[in-house]
Amino acid sequence: MRKLTAFLAGLVFGIGLLLAGMAAPAKVLGFLDLAGAWDPSLALVMGGAIGVAFLPFSWAKRRQRSLLDAPMQLPQKRELDRRLIAGSLVFGIGWGIAGICPGPAVTLLFSGHWQPLLFVLSMLAGMLLFAVLERRRDH
Amino acid sequence: MTLDWAHFTPWSALAGGALIGLAASLFVTCNGRIAGISGLLGSLLERGEGVGEKTLFLLGLLAAPLLWQLFRALPEIDFQTGWAGLVLAGLLVGVGTRYGSGCTSGHGVCGLSRLSPRSLAATLAFMASGFATVFVMRHLLGV
Numbered sequence: 036m037r038k039l040t041a042f043l044a045g046l047v048f049g050i051g052l053l054l055a056g057m058a059a060p061a062k063v064l065g066f067l068d069l070a071g072a073w074d075p076s077l078a079l080v081m082g083g084a085i086g087v088a089f090l091p092f093s094w095a096k097r098r099q100r101s102l103l104d105a106p107m108q109l110p111q112k113r114e115l116d117r118r119l120i121a122g123s124l125v126f127g128i129g130w131g132i133a134g135i136c137p138g139p140a141v142t143l144l145f146s147g148h149w150q151p152l153l154f155v156l157s158m159l160a161g162m163l164l165f166a167v168l169e170r171r172r173d174h
Numbered sequence: 175m176t177l178d179w180a181h182f183t184p185w186s187a188l189a190g191g192a193l194i195g196l197a198a199s200l201f202v203t204c205n206g207r208i209a210g211i212s213g214l215l216g217s218l219l220e221r222g223e224g225v226g227e228k229t230l231f232l233l234g235l236l237a238a239p240l241l242w243q244l245f246r247a248l249p250e251i252d253f254q255t256g257w258a259g260l261v262l263a264g265l266l267v268g269v270g271t272r273y274g275s276g277c278t279s280g281h282g283v284c285g286l287s288r289l290s291p292r293s294l295a296a297t298l299a300f301m302a303s304g305f306a307t308v309f310v311m312r313h314l315l316g317v
Contacts, residue, residue: 040204041227045234048197048209053242053249055190061252065181067308072178076187081282083191088287091199096288101206108206115295122274127300129266131307133255136278137211142235150253154264161268162216
């Protein structure tokens with residue numbers, strides 16, 4: 036059952052990304068271009084998503100187990116550190132260059148365009164680099 | 175700043191956002207997990223726990239355009255970046271989201287919905303650098 040809800044969640048998430056315009060790089064760049072002709076649409080994507088997800092997440096925060104009896108795995112870290120801010124700044128630069136973030140890039144992998152594939156492979160390489168650097172840091 | 179009314183799509187943005195929120199809600203209430211794409215990918219790369227459920231979520235994402243195309247044509251996917259830009263952007267997004275513990279979905283949707291101060295800080299940071307990057311590229315460098 037949890038496998039089914041995981042697949043359904045991914046499917047609905049992907050449909051949402053396509054409908055919202057998050058998978059259209061020109062639209063994303065139009066939102067990020069404050070100094071040009073600004074298209075504020077994507078601010079409404081976040082608004083719509085949080086509007087729907089706020090109550091379910093408030094419920095989830097108070098639970099130890101999910102509806103399907105899985106452990107509730109919410110991040111517990113509280114402190115703001117340099118890694119969080121620096122990493123997010125670096126992510127934003129990449130998002131601003133390409134106009135696409137991880138979710139839409141994965142969604143478009145088999146859309147018949149070569150760009151998502153190249154972007155996702157580069158992103159996985161970046162993630163592997165992080166994993167290698169982390170392992171070295173631990174030793 | 176001028177508003178680009180011609181491309182403003184409030185209803186599809188809100189409806190798409192609502193579906194994203196619904197999917198994140200389903201994943202957290204049923205699977206107890208955060209629907210953060212960079213986190214799911216990173217955890218699979220590092221062979222973390224829950225490989226089956228995480229893979230199925232990503233397979234759901236991959237299946238979305240197929241389901242979509244049963245009803246209508248895919249929206250225009252108009253990349254404005256060449257291959258070198260895409261490689262650089264991908265590397266920055268990969269490294270940045272792992273150090274920053276999340277991306278638009280994990281921080282921007284799930285994190286803000288659970289009122290996480292870390293996610294608020296992360297979202298402000300990646301939005302700010304996204305705005306700055308597009309400003310530099312379009313208005314200073316003209317690319």
